[in-house]
Amino acid sequence: MTILNQQIILAERPKGMPDTRTFKIVEKNVEELEKGQVLIKTLLVSVDPYMRGRMQDEESYIEPYEVGQVIEGGAIGEVIESKSDQFKQGDVVIGMFGWQKYYAANEKEIRKIDPSLAPISTHLGILGLTGLTAYFGLLDIGKPKKGETVVISGAAGAVGSSVGQIAKIKGARVVGIAGSDEKISYLKKELGFDEGINYRTVKDMASEIRLKCPDGVDVYFDNVGGEISDAVLTQLNRFARIPVCGAISSYNLEEADIGPRVQGTLIKKSALMQGFTAGNYSDRFPEGAKQLAQWLQEGKLKYRETIKAGFENIPSAFLDLFKGNNIGKLLVKVSERQYED
Amino acid sequence: MTILNQQIILAERPKGMPDTRTFKIVEKNVEELEKGQVLIKTLLVSVDPYMRGRMQDEESYIEPYEVGQVIEGGAIGEVIESKSDQFKQGDVVIGMFGWQKYYAANEKEIRKIDPSLAPISTHLGILGLTGLTAYFGLLDIGKPKKGETVVISGAAGAVGSSVGQIAKIKGARVVGIAGSDEKISYLKKELGFDEGINYRTVKDMASEIRLKCPDGVDVYFDNVGGEISDAVLTQLNRFARIPVCGAISSYNLEEADIGPRVQGTLIKKSALMQGFTAGNYSDRFPEGAKQLAQWLQEGKLKYRETIKAGFENIPSAFLDLFKGNNIGKLLVKVSERQYED
Structure with a gap:
């Protein structure tokens, strides 16, 4: 079965405030999985201020996005197909696959998270x-x-x-x-x-x-x-x-x-x-x-998150960051879990 | 015997670059020594950029000079009279007594230096x-x-x-x-x-x-x-x-x-x-x-100093700091040692 992927790419580098011309949605088929890969269906994506810096073509601590490239960023998805020994269908995983509906990930690019410990969104926020x-x-x-x-x-x-x-x-x-x-x-x-x-x-x-x-x-x-x-x-x-x-x-x-x-x-x-x-x-992430x-468990740390809905609304959610109106972590929900227990 | 002291005081706070109006030389008799005090005849004074900050009436890491106050700063002198058990005539001492020809110091304000180890000027420079x-x-x-x-x-x-x-x-x-x-x-x-x-x-x-x-x-x-x-x-x-x-x-x-x-x-x-x-x-000064x-002894550290002569030339030496022409440490020689061995 061929799955049609949707990706939000950097259409052009913004001058000043990004706007609708900055991004474009493109479609292409998801490629056949190779051994060691898993197919992820995106559940939640993170929109963050640092992404603005990556849209600029200048040296920084992190590579700039290329024009035509998918906007990378923290995202959580569900494994819907696996050719890896380490992941199985229904696993919830986190990675940097960003603003796209599906992603064929190599094992090393993703990490399993336990949905029973805390809401999965916290892994893009307070626990991420x-x-x-x-x-x-x-x-x-x-x-x-x-x-x-x-x-x-x-x-x-x-x-x-x-x-x-x-x-x-x-x-x-x-x-x-x-x-x-x-x-x-x-x-x-x-x-x-x-x-x-x-x-x-x-x-x-x-x-x-x-x-x-x-x-x-x-x-x-x-x-x-x-x-x-x-x-x-x-x-x-x-x-x-x-x-x-x-x-x-x-x-x-x-x-x-x-x-x-x-x-x-x-x-x-x-x-x-x-x-x-x-x-x-990064070498001290486990400690943190x-x-x-x-x-969080002791109730000493509270968080608020704003979860917008809909893949096509990711760019407008990102732009909201610069309006100074949101409280807490801003996320976009792309789809529901399919294999939830 | 009454000794006439000369002191350079802050006459007015400079606006912008200090000039001849900023300083004034005043004269007054040196007071009688009390027990625990020594009379110092100034040999060398240091002129430093940080002193400009102290001429401003604003909060900083060090108290501003008061108008009418002697310009404090690193200085080296010779003990010419002592009512202290810790110092004797001829001792070379360092302290913050600044721009004046004589100073009646309390024991705790000064520290002896050994003129046989290195030129005494180095204690206001590379060793200071x-x-x-x-x-x-x-x-x-x-x-x-x-x-x-x-x-x-x-x-x-x-x-x-x-x-x-x-x-x-x-x-x-x-x-x-x-x-x-x-x-x-x-x-x-x-x-x-x-x-x-x-x-x-x-x-x-x-x-x-x-x-x-x-x-x-x-x-x-x-x-x-x-x-x-x-x-x-x-x-x-x-x-x-x-x-x-x-x-x-x-x-x-x-x-x-x-x-x-x-x-x-x-x-x-x-x-x-x-x-x-x-x-x-300051708690690590001995180590440094x-x-x-x-x-310095191993010849790994060299220094250059410019020593101008004459008490009345201290202000102009200070102003030279801001012209960017001097190399190395800038000092003014106020008098020769009197009790040199």
Whole structure:
């Protein structure tokens, strides 16, 4: 039986904000499986801000997408046919096969997940790269101590909301910056953040941070860059640590990203800024995943996810990331499980 | 006998570049010594870029100078009278008593140095805070590995020239950025730097760095900030380390110091920037000083110093720091030893 695959490819490199011209859906038949391969039907795909960077043809920590290439990214699927000894029909697997309905995977590209332990979507979120990014960035670079003040930008996003909760577990005072009163309320009431700042309604960001962080800022987990970060940097304590995780404010800029140079501040405060990606810690993923799963089971770590439906809606879900309206992890459901027990 | 002291005080806070109005020489009698005090006659004073920061009334890692206060800074003197059991006439001592001809010091403010081991001026330079700044900034933050490329701005300065030599000792390839062909020649021929870049004659700094660092930049020891650093940051390798030691390009700016934001680069390269001052490592000074002295004795570490003469010339020597013309450590000789053996 021939199966028709649908794939979303990079149609052209975006200048500034991606739009409908950036992506195209193409169809082609799924190829015959070779020995050691499994056919995966995609269940869920992840849409993430870092993907914007891969659409650009420039050197980075990860290869850029080629024009005409399927948009790679975290995805979960169900094995519907197997020529591998390691996987059987009905297995739920995770990999980087991205925005396509089917994928013929080699054994080494995928990993089995256990749907009985936690909702499978958590493996693309709190138990996946999202949670690991928060975990290693905060604990390995930020190193929050009990009683210290941790400020997080993009705080209601998938990474930011995890960072804040982990900082609370470590005994820090946590202040989240986000873009709506609804998000601030979510951070404080549901996730236990101590304070929140709505950057859209605040007049003077630096004064507001001073007000909400009367003891200064010891750790700034930076998801956004831009003017918000400029303001936070004016309020650092000595020996402050800044894990630099994202700069979403600049991803769609066509002009250069210009602001106050940081050298003077870093010297005055003996402060540290370190860029990172979760991949830097891949040899410690088991440690991180185990700890995150334990906190999740103990109810110490909560998460929210927004799951949109429909393969053809993946590009619009991706574009939503840059509108600053979503709370928590953003996913798209492509199909239902077929072989569920 | 009454001794007339001369002191250089901060007459007014400079806006932009300091000038003759910034300083004033005042005279007053030296007070009678109390028990535990010694009277020091100043031999040598250090003039350093960081002093510019202390002339500003803003929070930093070190207290600002008050208007009317003697300019504090590293200085070496000879004990000419002692009411302390720990010091005797003729002892050579080092302290932070700064720009004045005499100083009645408490025992704890000063430390004896041995003039037979190395020229006394080295204690304000390569064996003092200058050398310790280079040592800890490069080794603790920069962590150069054998074969890596280390780029240094302000490379012919007191700190920069030490950094380059320590990086060579550690087996790195060293590229120095400085402001004249004479300096570049000094770095390459006398100090063993592999390459030099004269920022005053180079047209496109980023291309020049790419040319001189074909394997990219692993460590960038930043003494200057500004456009030179912007350019170096475009050529970082993954996991690059940037000890941020000085930002002399901005110290006399009246406008804001604006340039490309660094977040995007730090993320793409998983790079680290860390501001520091030697004082952060004060508990490890003995280790650093011992190692520097050993390298000096073994001839692995060379230094150059410019010693100007005359107490009244201290302010002009200080202003010379910002003209970018000096090589090595800049000192002013205030008087000769009186009790030399």
